[in-house]
Amino acid sequence: MAISVKDLAKMIDHSLLHPTMTDDIIREGCELAKKYDTASVCLKPYSVKEAAAFLKGTDVKVGSVIGFPHGNSTTAIKVAETEQACRDGAVEIDMVINIGKALGGDFDFVQDEMHQVKDAADRGGAILKVIFENDYLEEDTIARLCEICNAVDVAFVKTSSGYGFVKQENGMYSYKGATAPHLKLMRKVTAHHIEVKAAGGVRTLRDLLYVRSLGVSRIGATATAAILDEAAAVLASGKTLEEITPTDAEIGGGY
Numbered sequence: 001m002a003i004s005v006k007d008l009a010k011m012i013d014h015s016l017l018h019p020t021m022t023d024d025i026i027r028e029g030c031e032l033a034k035k036y037d038t039a040s041v042c043l044k045p046y047s048v049k050e051a052a053a054f055l056k057g058t059d060v061k062v063g064s065v066i067g068f069p070h071g072n073s074t075t076a077i078k079v080a081e082t083e084q085a086c087r088d089g090a091v092e093i094d095m096v097i098n099i100g101k102a103l104g105g106d107f108d109f110v111q112d113e114m115h116q117v118k119d120a121a122d123r124g125g126a127i128l129k130v131i132f133e134n135d136y137l138e139e140d141t142i143a144r145l146c147e148i149c150n151a152v153d154v155a156f157v158k159t160s161s162g163y164g165f166v167k168q169e170n171g172m173y174s175y176k177g178a179t180a181p182h183l184k185l186m187r188k189v190t191a192h193h194i195e196v197k198a199a200g201g202v203r204t205l206r207d208l209l210y211v212r213s214l215g216v217s218r219i220g221a222t223a224t225a226a227i228l229d230e231a232a233a234v235l236a237s238g239k240t241l242e243e244i245t246p247t248d249a250e251i252g253g254g255y
Contacts, residue, residue, distance in 0.1 A: 003241040005231045006037065008208060012227070013042040013063060013092075013197070015162065015220045016051075026051070033060045036228050040092055042220060044068075045085055052089025063092030063129075066117065069163035071096030071133070075113045079120045086124025093121045096131040096161055102141055107148060114152045129156035129197055129218075133164040134182045135175060142182060146189035157190050159183065160200035162220055177201035180214065180251065187215035205230040209245040 014033040016026050026047050033041045033055070040061035043051055052062045064085035067073040073081070082093050095117050101109045114130060121128045132145050149157050159182055165173040177200015186196050198211045199220035205227050208219060221227060234244060 003209075003212075005228055005235065008205075008212075008231050008241075009036050009228055010039045011208065011212065011216075011218055012036075012038040012224050013040045013094075013199075013218060013220045014038045014224045015042050015199075015222050016047070017042060017044055017065060017068070017162065018222075023047070023050075027054070030054050030060075032225060034058050036224060038224060039218060042092075042094060043090075045081060045088075048085050048090050049088040061091050062089050063094055064088075064090040065161075066093055066095040067098075068094070068096055068131075069161040071099050071131070075116055078113065078117050082117050082120040082126070083124060086121065086126050090124075091126045092129065092155075093117070093126045094129045094131055094158060096133065097145065099133050099136055102132075102145060103136065107144060110145070111148045111152060114148060114154065118152055118154060127155035129158045130154050131158045131161050131199070133161055134159050134179070135164050135166050135177070139182075139185055142185055143189045146186055149194060150189075150191045153191075154194060156195045156197045156218060157186050158197040158199055158220075159186070162200040164200075175200065178211065178216075178219075180210075180248070183211060183214045183216055203227075205234070205241075206244070206246055209241060210251060213245055213247075 016029040030041055030051050040063045042063045045064050048064045066081045067078045097110055118128045130149050159178040165175045167173055178198035195217045197218040198216045202208055202219045203223050208227055
């Protein structure tokens, strides 16, 4: 079947995570997610309860981040955050791994922590998405993390937090977020039933259609309205969304 605007809306976790967002901005974001019927809103933990009340009776799920954005909380704190988020109404949990442990090769720690957070999410009726922060990682580490996610049987593997800026030697910061090579690797190594979420850098309709073609089924986005309005305009013009989906060649081999 042809791709519809609703299909794309149900790929979007509308991101409400920027540290400067006020309560009013978060409420407006929840209203936007409700209007466009997105898959979910992805929220800072303190705002989950209010969002869950506002979105009750809609098809928009409520998600919360855990150990965000750098993954440095203790496992006990991540478990407690997960339990609290579920009590407050979250049904999707986006947890950042302990990046330093992954970089140091302590994958037993990473897997044990993932198990504990997943168990807490399961008890609370939520699914677990695991954030790798690929900007920091080599491909062999990304692949190993995918294998761990297979073993733990999480719901999603996720590229990035969207806030994992890497300080360079010159003092400047850089960030890529989701990239085509990493998305292809994650989709290849991760079990078929585990979904892939792209976060960081998916800002346009073209971006969304491209990562969808790579096997991505969920994205984190702040440009939700612009993406979906453009999709509606394309369809209204008589074109299909398949027609404007970029190929690898058009992207130039990267993203």
